[in-house]
Structure formats: structure tokens, C-alpha cells
Amino acid sequence: MKMTLWQQAATIALCSLSTMATRFLPFIIFRDGERTPAFIRYLGRVLPGAVFALLIVYCLKDVSFFRYSYGLPEAAGIAATLILHKWKRQMLLSIAGGTAVYMILVQFVI
Amino acid sequence: MKKKDVLLKALKCAFPYTLPILAGFWFLGFAYGYLMNVSGFSFVYPLVMSICIFGGSLEFVAVSMLLSAFAPLQTVIMALMIQARHLFYGISMLDKYRGMGWKKFYLVYAMCDESFSINFTADIPQDVDRGWFYFFVSLLDQSYWVSGALLGALFGDLVHFNTKGLDFIMTAMFVTIFAEQWMKEKRHFSELAGFASGVIALVVFGPQRFMIPAMAGILALLYIFRRLVEKMWETGEDTE
Structure with missing residues (x-):
């Protein structure tokens, strides 16, 4: 192994500290009891919609849409999830159903 | 209790x-x-x-x-x-x-x-x-x-x-959470801004480094169209 134990520990510590910086920063800047600027309150209200959309893109970032299987299993899995959710609106059922469709496709079809 | x-x-x-x-x-x-x-x-x-x-x-x-x-x-x-x-x-x-x-x-x-x-x-x-x-x-x-x-x-x-494909469970979960969020709100500027920024940044910068440009894009869109978004938000709440 190229790293010494201390270098490994430092690498893990840096990863942890960087992660915690991104999680704690907003709470450190905008403390309880102090008035949060209007623009930040506006962001707090409207950001989540964009964030959930971005998370879906993030989950699909490594899917290749121009090579076999063209993202079709992913599209089918998402479609199944959405249809189930529109129909029954049971989160666990939608998630399980969509995942089942995807697993069947990648294991047996493609 | x-x-x-x-x-x-x-x-x-x-x-x-x-x-x-x-x-x-x-x-x-x-x-x-x-x-x-x-x-x-x-x-x-x-x-x-x-x-x-x-x-x-x-x-x-x-x-x-x-x-x-x-x-x-x-x-x-x-x-x-x-x-x-x-x-x-x-x-x-x-x-x-x-x-x-x-x-x-x-x-x-x-x-x-x-x-x-x-x-x-x-x-x-x-x-x-x-x-x-x-x-x-x-x-x-x-x-x-x-x-x-x-x-x-x-x-x-x-x-x-x-277990091939089981990792899709996370994607499916975010999709249902997104659907819930979508159904809760009448106007969808923010969701569409998220998709547009994400997809464009992914195409331009690739899967390794698209997240920060995508976040910048979202902030820019929400900043530029703030008036419009806030107006949408109010009318959305009024019709409920």
C-alpha cells in the first residue's frame, strides 16, 4: 500500500471534515434566533423541488443513453414507479414495484 | 405522556x-x-x-x-x-x-x-x-x-x-419523493429548473463534475426569476 497509516487517517479525516463543512455551513451562517435574509428564506421554500429533481439526475448520471441498453430499463423502472404511485400513492409499494421491474429487466431481459 | x-x-x-x-x-x-x-x-x-x-x-x-x-x-x-x-x-x-x-x-x-x-x-x-x-x-x-x-x-x-439492479431502489425512492413534492405544489418552476440545470450540466461537464455547475444553474434561475416564482407561489396557495 502506498499510504502510511497516518496518511490514510488524514485522508479519511479530510473526507469527513469536508462532508461536515457542507452539512453544517448553512446552520452556522444562519443561526437560530437571528433573522435569516429574505433571499435565503425564499431559497429554503423553493429549493427542495429543484433538489429532488437534481437527485434523480444524479442517480442516473452514469446511464448511457446512446449505447445498449439506451437507458430503457431505467426509463421502465421510473415509469413503473410513477404509475404505481399515481395509482395507489403508497410509497413503499411504488418503490418496491419500480425496483422489481428494473431488476427483472436487467437480470433476465437485457 | x-x-x-x-x-x-x-x-x-x-x-x-x-x-x-x-x-x-x-x-x-x-x-x-x-x-x-x-x-x-x-x-x-x-x-x-x-x-x-x-x-x-x-x-x-x-x-x-x-x-x-x-x-x-x-x-x-x-x-x-x-x-x-x-x-x-x-x-x-x-x-x-x-x-x-x-x-x-x-x-x-x-x-x-x-x-x-x-x-x-x-x-x-x-x-x-x-x-x-x-x-x-x-x-x-x-x-x-x-x-x-x-x-x-x-x-x-x-x-x-x-442482486443485480437492487441499487435502483434509491432511484425509485427519490422518484416517489419527487412525485410527492410535485403533487403538493401547483406550480413547478423549481422542479423544472432542477431538471434543466442538472441535465444540461451533465451533458456539458460529464458525470464526474456536473453537480456544482448544476447547483449554480439552479441558483441563477431561482435568482433571476424570483419575482415570477414568488408570484406563482402566492397564486398557487390562493387556489388551494
Whole structure:
């Protein structure tokens, strides 16, 4: 192994500290009891919609849409999830159903 | 109510929300622990890393970091790029996590994609303590991840059944959470801004470095169209 134990520990510590910086920063800047600027309150209200959309893109970032299987299993899995959710609106059922469709496709079809 | 009952009630309410994460985290955590194991690391590494870092994608990247030469600056830049999205979670949770006392420290420390998504969207019943609900969601999620990583590191080579595609459970979960958010609101400027920025940044910058440009795009769109968005928001609320 190229790293010494201390270098490994430092690498893990840096990863942890960087992660915690991104999680704690907003709470450190905008403390309880102090008035949060209007623009930040506006962001707090409207950001989540964009964030959930971005998370879906993030989950699909490594899917290749121009090579076999063209993202079709992913599209089918998402479609199944959405249809189930529109129909029954049971989160666990939608998630399980969509995942089942995807697993069947990648294991047996493609 | 006695304190014990308050805790138990919050735990009972929180647990079902975390079930998809139990499945997803055990699978992904197991894969991560196993990867660490075959890369030549003792089980102590994934155990410590899953507790301290508690961020799946960075932990997978950290495996290759640990196998290369020591590069502290590169490590920090990489970690900040992968984790930058948490800044948006924090801004969204400022109100909900307000006044949570000592719990707040743990809630923010353990604010992964999944715990944020559940705690932001869950409809918590009036008679359930919000703080403890958030706390148990975060704690359960982290315990799934840590135990999955540990099991993978210890018993990874014993598993042979075909789990190919099981990681889609996380995508499916974010899709339903997105659908819930979509149905709650009448106007969808923010969701569409998220998709547009994400897709365009992904095409332009590629899967390794698209997140920060995508976040910048979202902020720019929300800033430029603030008047319009706020107007939409008001009319959306009026028609309810």
C-alpha cells in the first residue's frame, strides 16, 4: 500500500471534515434566533423541488443513453414507479414495484 | 405522556418511512464494505468511514483515494465537489431543524440524501414529537448504512444470490419523493429548473463534475426569476 497509516487517517479525516463543512455551513451562517435574509428564506421554500429533481439526475448520471441498453430499463423502472404511485400513492409499494421491474429487466431481459 | 412513550411513538412513526432505505442501504453498504475488503482493507476502515463520513458516494470514491498516493488538497476538493449538494439541504432544513437543542447537532451531522428527503417531506402527525421523529429517521438510516458496510466487509464473499439492479431502489425512492413534492405544489418552476440545470450540466461537464455547475444553474434561475416564482407561489396557495 502506498499510504502510511497516518496518511490514510488524514485522508479519511479530510473526507469527513469536508462532508461536515457542507452539512453544517448553512446552520452556522444562519443561526437560530437571528433573522435569516429574505433571499435565503425564499431559497429554503423553493429549493427542495429543484433538489429532488437534481437527485434523480444524479442517480442516473452514469446511464448511457446512446449505447445498449439506451437507458430503457431505467426509463421502465421510473415509469413503473410513477404509475404505481399515481395509482395507489403508497410509497413503499411504488418503490418496491419500480425496483422489481428494473431488476427483472436487467437480470433476465437485457 | 411519559418520555418513554414519546420516544416509542416517534420511533414507531419513523420506522416505516425508513424501510426502503433499510433495503437500499444494506445493499449499497454491503457492496461498499465488500469492495473495501477485496481492496485489502480491514473491516475497521469501512466501519470508521461509514460512521465518520456517512456519505455513500464519497465513501466509494475514497476507496480509490486510499489506494493511490497521499494527496490532501485533491482529497478535499474532490470531497467538497461530491458533497456540495448538502448545502442546499441545510438551507431547506433551516426552519425544520430550528430549536432542536442537542439533537440538532446529530441531525445536521447525519443529514444524508435519504434522511434529508424523508425529514423534509414526511407528514408527521400532530401528536408525534417532531424532533424525535427526525432523530430516529436519521439514526435508523445511519445504523442501516454502518451495519451494511460492516456486514459486507466481514461476510461479503459468502453472498452469491443475484442482486443485480437492487441499487435502483434509491432511484425509485427519490422518484416517489419527487412525485410527492410535485403533487403538493401547483406550480413547478423549481422542479423544472432542477431538471434543466442538472441535465444540461451533465451533458456539458460529464458525470464526474456536473453537480456544482448544476447547483449554480439552479441558483441563477431561482435568482433571476424570483419575482415570477414568488408570484406563482402566492397564486398557487390562493387556489388551494
